[in-house]
Each structure stands twice: as structure tokens, then as C-alpha cells.
Amino acid sequence: MQKIISSASNEDLKQLARLVQNVRERRKSRQMVLEGIHLLEAALDVALVPTMVFVNEDAAQRSDVQALLARLPSASECIQVARGVFAKVTALSSAPEVLAICPRPEASKPQEDASRLLLEDIQDPGNLGTILRSAAAADVREVYLSKGCVDVFSPKVLRSGMGAHFALSIHEGADLAAELAAFTGRKLVTHLAGSTSLYGQDLSGPIALVLGNEGSGVSDALVSLSDVRVRIPMPGHAESLNVAMAATICLFERVRQLQC
Structure with a gap:
């Protein structure tokens, strides 16, 4: 030294x-x-x-x-x-x-049928790091970030991710619409006006899960490319869930179904 x-x-x-x-x-x-x-x-x-x-x-x-x-x-x-x-x-x-x-680690080319997480314009470093940590824990390793996301390798996101970055293949500045259009599995977007409950969906096969900006949610362009708009039932008094909480619930509902 x-x-x-x-x-x-x-x-x-x-x-x-x-x-x-x-x-x-x-x-x-x-x-x-x-x-x-x-x-x-x-x-x-x-x-x-x-x-x-x-x-x-x-x-x-x-x-x-x-x-x-x-x-x-x-x-x-x-x-x-x-x-x-x-x-x-x-x-x-x-x-x-x-x-x-x-x-910064480089993303590897994913398998076509690998489940993936698409994140549009996530701005809060803590939210993004928590989402990555949940994705790593749930074994959804392909993560695509729009150009409008906060820097995924900023110190704050790295601290919040707690090492999750190194278990994932992170695709920065991705064209989410192109990625979603090319994906051959089921395409689900979280939406407050979703017509169906998350818990009624089959998540056991390859899925692409789309989550959007903390304030505006997922853009209409990505919603139109999805197969289904899902909502997380909230019987209590709350207008919406934090995007990191929503991502975690969705990811671990998939884990639950895979283990049943």
C-alpha cells in the first residue's frame, strides 16, 4: 500500500x-x-x-x-x-x-425466453436500487432501463442495491418499446386502472414485467404493447403503492407460483 x-x-x-x-x-x-x-x-x-x-x-x-x-x-x-x-x-x-x-459491468445477451423487468423513467435512486435487489432475489436477471432512468450505477443506487447489480444483466438506455415488441412471452404492465388482478395471472412462464415512473406511471406507448394491464388489489386506504413495493410484490408473486 x-x-x-x-x-x-x-x-x-x-x-x-x-x-x-x-x-x-x-x-x-x-x-x-x-x-x-x-x-x-x-x-x-x-x-x-x-x-x-x-x-x-x-x-x-x-x-x-x-x-x-x-x-x-x-x-x-x-x-x-x-x-x-x-x-x-x-x-x-x-x-x-x-x-x-x-x-461498469457490461450486460450480456439474454436468452430470448428469459423473463425480464422493464423500467421506464424511474427517478428515485432508492427505488431503483430496491427494485434491482428484489429482481436479483426473485431470480429475474434481465433488467432493461429507459434513457430517462436515474444512473443505475450511481453511488446511491449501488448502496440501495446491496450488490444486486452484480447478479443481474442490466441494459442501460434501452428502447423499451422495441424490447417489448420483440418479446415472445407474456407482457404485463402494472397500472392503477388495470382490468385484472395480479393474483389472477399466470406468471409461471416467461414474462416481461413493465413498471413506470413514480409520478406518471407507464407510458401509453408501452401500455399499448402489453398483453394485460394488471393491478395490485389494495383493500385498504391508499391511492397507490411505491413503485419499488409494487415491483417486489409482482416479482414474488411469480416466485410463489413457480414454487407451488
């Missing part, structure tokens, strides 16, 4: 800060920033190679941090950063043990 960096004007730290703060920088460089031990472990588990790993001086001698650093490939540069400087780079209230710059 290199000597401790004690100045925020260090060029490597300045680049790290740009990646944390600027979506254009992340997309242009095809990089992401992983905050904390758990995310770095998850990336290493799928053989992603960090270009640089910054270690918080306060945590550098901890046994769990030392064990993590021992897993780093030889191509990864490891730098220790003074406590006061490290805290200035992260947006977290409490500075994590490590920050790592990693390449």
Missing part, C-alpha cells in the same frame, strides 16, 4: 470525487464508485477488477479490511487516505472503510 494521501488536491482523489458527484463523468468513463466493504466484496465475487481502491486510514489495520485487500488483483492500485481527507470525498455521513473505482 502506498503512503497516506493527506491532501484533497491529490489528482486521484479529485477524479474519485468527480465520479461520486457527476453522472456524466461516470457514464463517459464507464466507471462506478463502490462505497464500503460489502459492495467491493460483491464486485470481487464476480471477478470485477477495481482500478483503484482507497482505504480509510481509520480502518486500514482492521482484520476484515486486511482480508479484503488481500483479495485484490495485482492490477488494482491500493492507496491509503488520511481520515479527514477521506470524509470529504464521500457523500455518506460516516466515511466507509474503502472506496473503489471499478468498471
Whole structure:
């Protein structure tokens, strides 16, 4: 490990800060920033190679941090950063043990009949990360994001996803209409004015599940390409469900049917 960096004007730290703060920088460089031990472990588990790993001086001698650093490939540069400087780079209230710059994983070509999740203009990082976490847990690995979605590899979405990104094939900037039109399985869109209950649908075969923006929902163009508009029954007093909750309910209704 290199000597401790004690100045925020260090060029490597300045680049790290740009990646944390600027979506254009992340997309242009095809990089992401992983905050904390758990995310770095998850990336290493799928053989992603960090270009640089910054270690918080306060945590550098901890046994769990030392064990993590021992897993780093030889191509990864490891730098220790003074406590006061490290805290200035992260947006977290409490500075994590490590920050790592990693390449964004590339989506693989899916099987034609693989079930998939299509997300249109999801704006809240917490919602998107939670949806990805639910998709990974429900084993729906193909995820398509419209150009209007928040950056899926932003630090906030990565934290909320808790490593789910590395279990999924994430297709950014997708033409959702083209993807939906080409899909040969059942196409379901969640809709408050849906004519049929989610629980009356057969989800056991290949499905494409479409969810839309937190405020406006799914666009008419995508609704017109779907086979059915489904609603989640809400007998209580609520106008609608959070999009991440709705996605989780739909995904795990599919899991329930597959296990029956």
C-alpha cells in the first residue's frame, strides 16, 4: 500500500470525487464508485477488477479490511487516505472503510425466453436500487432501463442495491418499446386502472414485467404493447403503492407460483 494521501488536491482523489458527484463523468468513463466493504466484496465475487481502491486510514489495520485487500488483483492500485481527507470525498455521513473505482459491468445477451423487468423513467435512486435487489432475489436477471432512468450505477443506487447489480444483466438506455415488441412471452404492465388482478395471472412462464415512473406511471406507448394491464388489489386506504413495493410484490408473486 502506498503512503497516506493527506491532501484533497491529490489528482486521484479529485477524479474519485468527480465520479461520486457527476453522472456524466461516470457514464463517459464507464466507471462506478463502490462505497464500503460489502459492495467491493460483491464486485470481487464476480471477478470485477477495481482500478483503484482507497482505504480509510481509520480502518486500514482492521482484520476484515486486511482480508479484503488481500483479495485484490495485482492490477488494482491500493492507496491509503488520511481520515479527514477521506470524509470529504464521500457523500455518506460516516466515511466507509474503502472506496473503489471499478468498471461498469457490461450486460450480456439474454436468452430470448428469459423473463425480464422493464423500467421506464424511474427517478428515485432508492427505488431503483430496491427494485434491482428484489429482481436479483426473485431470480429475474434481465433488467432493461429507459434513457430517462436515474444512473443505475450511481453511488446511491449501488448502496440501495446491496450488490444486486452484480447478479443481474442490466441494459442501460434501452428502447423499451422495441424490447417489448420483440418479446415472445407474456407482457404485463402494472397500472392503477388495470382490468385484472395480479393474483389472477399466470406468471409461471416467461414474462416481461413493465413498471413506470413514480409520478406518471407507464407510458401509453408501452401500455399499448402489453398483453394485460394488471393491478395490485389494495383493500385498504391508499391511492397507490411505491413503485419499488409494487415491483417486489409482482416479482414474488411469480416466485410463489413457480414454487407451488
